[in-house]
Amino acid sequence: MDPERLKKLLRPEVLSLSPYVAGKTPAKRKGRTLKLASNENLVIDNREVNRYLKRVLQSPSSLAYYPDSHQHRLKEALVQFLSQSGFVISEDQVVFGDGSGESIQMVMNSCLSPGDTVVIPEKSFSLYKTRALLAGAKVIEVPRKEFAVNLEALVDAVCGSRAKLVVFSNPDNPTSTTHSLSSIERFLSSLPEETLVLLDEAYMHFFDWKQSALSLLSRYPNLIVMHTLSKAFGLAALRVGYTVSHRELALEMEKTRLPFNLGLLPQQGAFYRLSHPEAVWKSVSIIQREREKLVAFLREQGLFVLPAGGNFVFCDFGPSYHSLLEGLESHGITVRSLGSFGFEPHFVRITVASPKDMNYFKRFFLSVREEVRR
Numbered sequence: 001m002d003p004e005r006l007k008k009l010l011r012p013e014v015l016s017l018s019p020y021v022a023g024k025t026p027a028k029r030k031g032r033t034l035k036l037a038s039n040e041n042l043v044i045d046n047r048e049v050n051r052y053l054k055r056v057l058q059s060p061s062s063l064a065y066y067p068d069s070h071q072h073r074l075k076e077a078l079v080q081f082l083s084q085s086g087f088v089i090s091e092d093q094v095v096f097g098d099g100s101g102e103s104i105q106m107v108m109n110s111c112l113s114p115g116d117t118v119v120i121p122e123k124s125f126s127l128y129k130t131r132a133l134l135a136g137a138k139v140i141e142v143p144r145k146e147f148a149v150n151l152e153a154l155v156d157a158v159c160g161s162r163a164k165l166v167v168f169s170n171p172d173n174p175t176s177t178t179h180s181l182s183s184i185e186r187f188l189s190s191l192p193e194e195t196l197v198l199l200d201e202a203y204m205h206f207f208d209w210k211q212s213a214l215s216l217l218s219r220y221p222n223l224i225v226m227h228t229l230s231k232a233f234g235l236a237a238l239r240v241g242y243t244v245s246h247r248e249l250a251l252e253m254e255k256t257r258l259p260f261n262l263g264l265l266p267q268q269g270a271f272y273r274l275s276h277p278e279a280v281w282k283s284v285s286i287i288q289r290e291r292e293k294l295v296a297f298l299r300e301q302g303l304f305v306l307p308a309g310g311n312f313v314f315c316d317f318g319p320s321y322h323s324l325l326e327g328l329e330s331h332g333i334t335v336r337s338l339g340s341f342g343f344e345p346h347f348v349r350i351t352v353a354s355p356k357d358m359n360y361f362k363r364f365f366l367s368v369r370e371e372v373r374r
């Protein structure tokens with residue numbers, strides 16, 4: 001279609017967006033493939049969830065009915081799971097999203113009017129910016145400090161612009177850097193009360209779950225904490241995320257949620273996993289161990305690697321990055337070059353997987369590096 005015509009048909013905000021760039025899936029090949037590009041949990045044992053979902057589908061009428069629009073059983077299971085971790089939350093503080101991507105959208109649809117300002121760290125998870133632009137907001141991108149999210153600079157930007165919303169992740173995607181709970185609290189206490197904070201804790205389970213800012217909710221009514229079941233919980237394919245906030249905020253946000261945003265299988269799979277979380281913690285401790293081994297391995301190879309708090313490692317592949325990425329791909333392994341985040345493309349993010357997968361990665365990394373050097 002002629003671009004002038006398209007301009008008349010669509011909103012300028014839509015036309016200005018870039019499409020979402022997902023982590024690369026390895027090309028189909030005869031041998032093994034290993035996708036280390038999207039920070040999924042490749043360690044968790046999901047066989048029990050699979051069996052449970054098969055049982056759910058055995059009822060002949062299960063697909064004919066709408067799923068529970070209030071997601072009552074799921075909320076109950078979440079509240080129970082959080083209380084086992086020492087976080088006292090009630091069901092009416094929770095809003096589920098079709099993945100936390102949808103949760104980001106719901107928060108923004110609830111609080112932003114055209115012309116409002118949103119503050120985010122530069123080179124962040126892309127949905128923060130694209131969903132804010134779609135809501136008609138202006139976005140201020142705040143420079144990082146030695147790769148990490150610069151909390152002081154975020155406060156300055158919020159105060160200087162009277163921003164409506166500030167969004168960032170802790171641990172951060174894509175650098176895997178972290179801020180302690182006490183730094184987060186200091187940050188919250190420096191902000192104006194009328195600025196909402198969306199704190200994305202997609203990777204908190206891999207850092208230190210006890211440091212989740214859920215414990216600060218009662219003191220900061222402008223705080224919204226977001227989690228996903230796509231990472232530590234190993235259910236990326238089911239698409240379940242959620243926000244927890246003050247009851248009054250959550251009840252208003254619920255109005256923006258599409259009534260059946262979580263289908264039957266996402267609700268049931270998430271219900272089962274939240275009610276049986278042992279496999280989550282088992283996989284998290286394996287991933288934490290493998291993460292430290294991967295950081296040490298890459299450093300032994302002379303590469304720059306940041307200390308990591310997520311289930312992924314941020315590393316500099318250096319000037320021959322392109323040949324390294326191509327070489328790994330020729331062996332069926334994909335990692336994420338961070339050009340689409342705004343970093344130089346020699347910076348790379350590698351998902352931490354099982355000991356077997358990590359050995360596979362390391363073996364081919366060494367042989368590809370050797371070839372590149374020759």
Ligand SMILES: Cc1ncc(COP(=O)(O)O)c(C=O)c1O
Binds near residue numbers: 099239
């Ligand atoms: C920081 C962060 N937040 C949110 C998400 C979205 O996760 P999902 O929509 O699968 O819940 C991701 C996905 O990679 C992420 O890295």
